[in-house]
Each structure stands twice: as structure tokens, then as C-alpha cells.
Amino acid sequence: MSSLRAKIQDVFNEPACEQNRGKDAKARKEGCSKPLTPGAAAGGCAFDGAKIVLQPITDVAHLIHAPLACEGNSWDNRGAASSGPTLWRTSFTTDLTELDVVMGRGERKLFKAIREIKEAYGPPAIFVYPTCVTALIGDDIEAVCKRAAEKFGLPVVPVNAPGFVGSKNLGNKLAGEALLEHVIGTVEPDDAGPYDINILGEFNLSGEFWLVKPLLDRLGIRVRACIPGDARYFDIACAHRARAAMMVCSTALINLARKMEQRWDIPFFEGSFYGITDTSEALRQISQLLVKKGADPEILGRTEALIAEEEAIAWKKLTAYRPRLEGKRVLLNTGGVKSWSVVHALMEIGIEIVGTSVKKSTVEDKERIKQILKDDNHIFEQMAPRELYAMLSEHKADIMLSGGRTQFIALKAKTPWLDINQERQHPYAGYDGMVELVRQIDLAIHNPIWRQVREPAPWDCQPAVREELPSTKSETATLHAVQEFAGTTTDDFGGC
Structure with a gap:
């Protein structure tokens, strides 16, 4: 655990971060992420962040040393794609139970799981992830991984990022530390070149x-x-x-x-x-x-x-999309690199940015946004769902680009929405990706369904019967009797 504390401290002291260089020693130790509140959703834990960074390594077996729920919660948490191996989409877990914890069988169960994966799949490496439970009971993950690597003749990489140590972003960086310590530099290529x-x-x-x-x-x-x-x-x-x-x-x-x-x-x-x-x-x-x-x-x-x-x-x-989208207003509720790169991309074709979130952005990201937008009023740290709904329902934006968690706010406000986060179904990178992004925005904004859902619902309208009054005396008498009983006349009926 002392080695894990040293790694976390090293990650917090990041010289490449301009904001971090400007802090005093005490502030630097606290890191950049907000402290977690026990029991509160904080956008993912450190284990989740480490899994996000490492799981897209497609030919590696990713073994979660934890109770089953930890793997179930983190499996397939990014829409990454593979051009070949599919082993990364297979879930591996030691499925620790209460009895395993009480009897101290965690390390033996982990060693057995590594052996079974080696024999059944023969991967080039196995990554082992402890979580809160196995870290708290003191299982020596690094010792087990070292012994297994010697025994089975393949790299077994410990990824020390249990959830309780911090935020998802901290887990991202701890995953990078694991690659530096155990993977990068372990093989010498015979085809290195100047390009x-x-x-x-x-x-x-x-x-x-x-x-x-x-x-x-x-x-x-x-x-x-x-x-x-x-x-x-x-x-x-x-x-x-x-x-x-x-x-x-x-x-x-x-x-x-x-x-x-x-x-x-x-x-x-x-x-x-x-x-x-x-x-x-x-x-x-x-x-x-x-x-x-x-x-x-x-x-x-x-x-x-x-x-x-x-x-x-x-x-x-x-060219075909510019006259259809020029002047359209976009609300961008995302973060990180997309908080400025997508802003710049959309402004290139004449789309107006009415707001962009910087909740998950670095100081450098925020500075880029300020340089692009020239106005701090369009930048918000975070916006509550009620405020997002108010902004959209008042038609201050023609479309919202965000992740799946806020899509229902836009749908409730009867506003077009496009997924731009990790769950998206379309690639938006490069020249062709930019064309695809603009095409999807155009399809979303001009979809005829939005005109239909904004019209009054059929049950909010009374049917118009004036033009279909009865023609015979008996039908007229029946209608008058019904109206007298209901206390209405034909003049009371009208359309929307």
C-alpha cells in the first residue's frame, strides 16, 4: 500500500501540467480532482478509469480480482473497436465471495485464475486489477503477479488502482504508470525507423x-x-x-x-x-x-x-450543409479535448456555440476555448439538469451535443440531441469524420419528428363536429337530447 501511495503522490505532482506548476507544495499534494464523497456518484472511480485506459488493448486478458459486481460494472465501458483480436471483450474475474475473504483465499484464487486463462487462451499478457475489496483485505497483488509470470512464462501486469484511491481521472494516470513500469520498453523491435x-x-x-x-x-x-x-x-x-x-x-x-x-x-x-x-x-x-x-x-x-x-x-x-446549418445554435455538454476541438470544428462551418461544458477539461483546454470563443459567458463549469432543461425548453439552442446521460433532458425539452461521447455510433475524427459529424447534426436538426412532437397532442384538442351535423330529424332530435343532458350546444365544439 505504501508503494501505491507513492505512485498517487507522483501522479499528483505533474510537471507537464501548467496549472500544477503554479501551485504551492500543499495544494499540489491535493491533486486536481475533487475529493470523493462516500456513497455518491462521482463519474467513476479509479478502478473504472484504469479499466477505461487499458481494456482497449485488444489481445490482452483483463482479469478483475474482486467480487463479481466489480467486473459487471466496468465491462465494455467504452465503445472502442478492434481490427482483430476479441479477447479484450471476454470478462475474466476471480469472483471473490464472502467466504473467500473470511478464509483468506484471495491470493490462491487469483493464482489459479491466471493459470486457467493461460491454459485456455494463451494471451501474450494478463493484466490484473485489484478493486476496493481486495485492496482493503491486503491481498499482495504484485507478489502473486510476479510469481505467476515466473511460473507460466508470460507477463502478468498488476494494475494498482482500487476504486477508493480517487477519481476516474486518477485511475487513467495510474494505468499509464502500470504501462511504464511493466510493459513499455520490455521488448526491442527489429524494425524501428525514422517515421x-x-x-x-x-x-x-x-x-x-x-x-x-x-x-x-x-x-x-x-x-x-x-x-x-x-x-x-x-x-x-x-x-x-x-x-x-x-x-x-x-x-x-x-x-x-x-x-x-x-x-x-x-x-x-x-x-x-x-x-x-x-x-x-x-x-x-x-x-x-x-x-x-x-x-x-x-x-x-x-x-x-x-x-x-x-x-x-x-x-x-x-458546401451542401452550410446553408442548412449556418447560424444554428449548439449547446455542447461534454468535456476534455472535445470541449475545445469540437467547438472549433463546428464554428468552421458557421454554427454558433451557445455554451460548452468544461467540467472534465484541463486548464489548457479552458484557455483554448477562451481563445476560440472570445467570450467567457459561453463557458460553464457544470450545469444542473434543471438549468439544461430550462435553456433547451426556451429554445436557446437548436441542438445539444452530449453523452447519453443527458439525452433525456433534451428529449423532454423536445430538442434534437446527438451523442458525441464514448457511446456514439459514428466516427467523427479526421476529414471524413468531420463531414460525418456535420451530416449527423443536419439529420438531427431537420428530422421531421421534432415538428410533430412540438404540436399539441391529439387528446388536448376537441374534435370538430360542426361540419358533420345530423341530416335527418331523428338524428337531430337525438343530438339535442344528448346536448341537453350534457349541458352543451354545438357551438361549444371546436378544433385545435
């Missing part, structure tokens, strides 16, 4: 990194490791031989990028593949870093030629 890069903090949600990788392939740039999206254990183990790195989500793995630069001299920059301009800028910066590390400068010219070609194609496709 190898790492992409950090890219999760390949809905397969969107597959829209970017072909651009890099055309430039002759090889992605040595994409961590964690569609990753393989061997690629991550060789990641220390890349020449440069791009950080996509700094809130998750900034510590990994910084320490890889310190240990293996891999320079990095933070960029985004959302939007035409940001995608082009990311390609430029990758090429420039490679040239600084010894690559042929001719790649700079090829990069500009590729950018000019792809931008022309993308803008041509977007």
Missing part, C-alpha cells in the same frame, strides 16, 4: 482512428503504438522506440507522455483530430517533430500536399 510515432490518449471510439491512420500511411508515417485504441501488447512494449508522439487526451495520459519524453527522448505535442483545421495542424506538427528527430525534410512538402488535397475534398462535401 515511427506514438498516439497517446486515442481510444478508437466507433473505429474513428481508422479514418486518421490512412492519412499517416500515405505520408509513410507508421503508428508504432496507439495507446490504447486498437492496441496490441507487443506494439506497446516496443513504444519506446518511436521518434515522436501526439497526445490526444491530456487529462488521461499526460504523465505517460512526459515520462516517455524523459526516459527515451520522445518529444510530444497535444493536438486533435476533430475538425478540418485541427486535423491539418496535427499532421503538420507530427511531420515537424519527425524532421527535428532526423527524418527527411521532404516529408513537410508531402504533408502540405496531402492537407491541400484532403481539405479541398472535405470543404466540397460540406
Whole structure:
């Protein structure tokens, strides 16, 4: 447990974070995340954050040393996609029971589970995750993993991020520490080249990194490791031989990028593949870093030629959407890199941003938003559901882009909504991804269902009967009798 405390302290003291450098020693020890309240939902625990970062490594077996509910709660918590192995989608857990805890059988049960996975699946590595229960009862995860690795002849990686130690973001960083300590640098590749890069903090949600990788392939740039999206254990183990790195989500793995630069001299920059301009800028910066590390400068010219070609194609496709979307108002309720990169992307085609959330954004993210919007009034730290509903029901936005948890607020306000977080079904990265994002916004805003749901409900309207008055004397007498009994006349009936 003392080693875990040391790791947590090291993560809090993050030199690559501009905000952290400005704190005094006491404030730095407290970290950036708000303290957790026992029993309260805080957007995920440290175990959840570690699982988010590591589970997209697709050929690894992910073993949860905990009661069954811990694995059930964390399984498939990101819409990451794989181009090959499917082992990462198989749930493995030691399924600890009360009797196991009382009798002290946790470590033996873990060792047996590792052996069974090795014999049944033969993975290149097994990642072991303790949770609150196994950490509190004192199971020595690192000792068991070390013994199992020696016994079975494969890497068994302890991921020390039990839920009670902090927030989901802390778990992200602890997962990066596990990769640094046990995986990266353990294998020497025989094909390292001057155009190898790492992409950090890219999760390949809905397969969107597959829209970017072909651009890099055309430039002759090889992605040595994409961590964690569609990753393989061997690629991550060789990641220390890349020449440069791009950080996509700094809130998750900034510590990994910084320490890889310190240990293996891999320079990095933070960029985004959302939007035409940001995608082009990311390609430029990758090429420039490679040239600084010894690559042929001719790649700079090829990069500009590729950018000019792809931008022309993308803008041509977007021409049809501009008159339909220009001036439309968007409320963005997300965070992290999307809080500024998507803002920039949407403003490029004339969409107005009426608000963007920065709840999960770093100080650097917030500064980028201020530079883009030129107005702090459109930036909110967090907005209560009641306030979101009021804003949407008063028609201050034409559509809301957010995660699945707030979709019902928009639906209740009869406002179009589009999922832009990890559960989304469409890829939005790169040039083609930007076109797809605009297409989905257009489909959502102009869907005829919104005109229909905003009309009065049929049961709120009285049927119009004036034009269908009875023609015979007997029918007229019957109608008058009914009206006299009900105390109404034909004049009381009307349409909506």
C-alpha cells in the first residue's frame, strides 16, 4: 500500500501540467480532482478509469480480482473497436465471495485464475486489477503477479488502482504508470525507423482512428503504438522506440507522455483530430517533430500536399450543409479535448456555440476555448439538469451535443440531441469524420419528428363536429337530447 501511495503522490505532482506548476507544495499534494464523497456518484472511480485506459488493448486478458459486481460494472465501458483480436471483450474475474475473504483465499484464487486463462487462451499478457475489496483485505497483488509470470512464462501486469484511491481521472494516470513500469520498453523491435510515432490518449471510439491512420500511411508515417485504441501488447512494449508522439487526451495520459519524453527522448505535442483545421495542424506538427528527430525534410512538402488535397475534398462535401446549418445554435455538454476541438470544428462551418461544458477539461483546454470563443459567458463549469432543461425548453439552442446521460433532458425539452461521447455510433475524427459529424447534426436538426412532437397532442384538442351535423330529424332530435343532458350546444365544439 505504501508503494501505491507513492505512485498517487507522483501522479499528483505533474510537471507537464501548467496549472500544477503554479501551485504551492500543499495544494499540489491535493491533486486536481475533487475529493470523493462516500456513497455518491462521482463519474467513476479509479478502478473504472484504469479499466477505461487499458481494456482497449485488444489481445490482452483483463482479469478483475474482486467480487463479481466489480467486473459487471466496468465491462465494455467504452465503445472502442478492434481490427482483430476479441479477447479484450471476454470478462475474466476471480469472483471473490464472502467466504473467500473470511478464509483468506484471495491470493490462491487469483493464482489459479491466471493459470486457467493461460491454459485456455494463451494471451501474450494478463493484466490484473485489484478493486476496493481486495485492496482493503491486503491481498499482495504484485507478489502473486510476479510469481505467476515466473511460473507460466508470460507477463502478468498488476494494475494498482482500487476504486477508493480517487477519481476516474486518477485511475487513467495510474494505468499509464502500470504501462511504464511493466510493459513499455520490455521488448526491442527489429524494425524501428525514422517515421515511427506514438498516439497517446486515442481510444478508437466507433473505429474513428481508422479514418486518421490512412492519412499517416500515405505520408509513410507508421503508428508504432496507439495507446490504447486498437492496441496490441507487443506494439506497446516496443513504444519506446518511436521518434515522436501526439497526445490526444491530456487529462488521461499526460504523465505517460512526459515520462516517455524523459526516459527515451520522445518529444510530444497535444493536438486533435476533430475538425478540418485541427486535423491539418496535427499532421503538420507530427511531420515537424519527425524532421527535428532526423527524418527527411521532404516529408513537410508531402504533408502540405496531402492537407491541400484532403481539405479541398472535405470543404466540397460540406458546401451542401452550410446553408442548412449556418447560424444554428449548439449547446455542447461534454468535456476534455472535445470541449475545445469540437467547438472549433463546428464554428468552421458557421454554427454558433451557445455554451460548452468544461467540467472534465484541463486548464489548457479552458484557455483554448477562451481563445476560440472570445467570450467567457459561453463557458460553464457544470450545469444542473434543471438549468439544461430550462435553456433547451426556451429554445436557446437548436441542438445539444452530449453523452447519453443527458439525452433525456433534451428529449423532454423536445430538442434534437446527438451523442458525441464514448457511446456514439459514428466516427467523427479526421476529414471524413468531420463531414460525418456535420451530416449527423443536419439529420438531427431537420428530422421531421421534432415538428410533430412540438404540436399539441391529439387528446388536448376537441374534435370538430360542426361540419358533420345530423341530416335527418331523428338524428337531430337525438343530438339535442344528448346536448341537453350534457349541458352543451354545438357551438361549444371546436378544433385545435
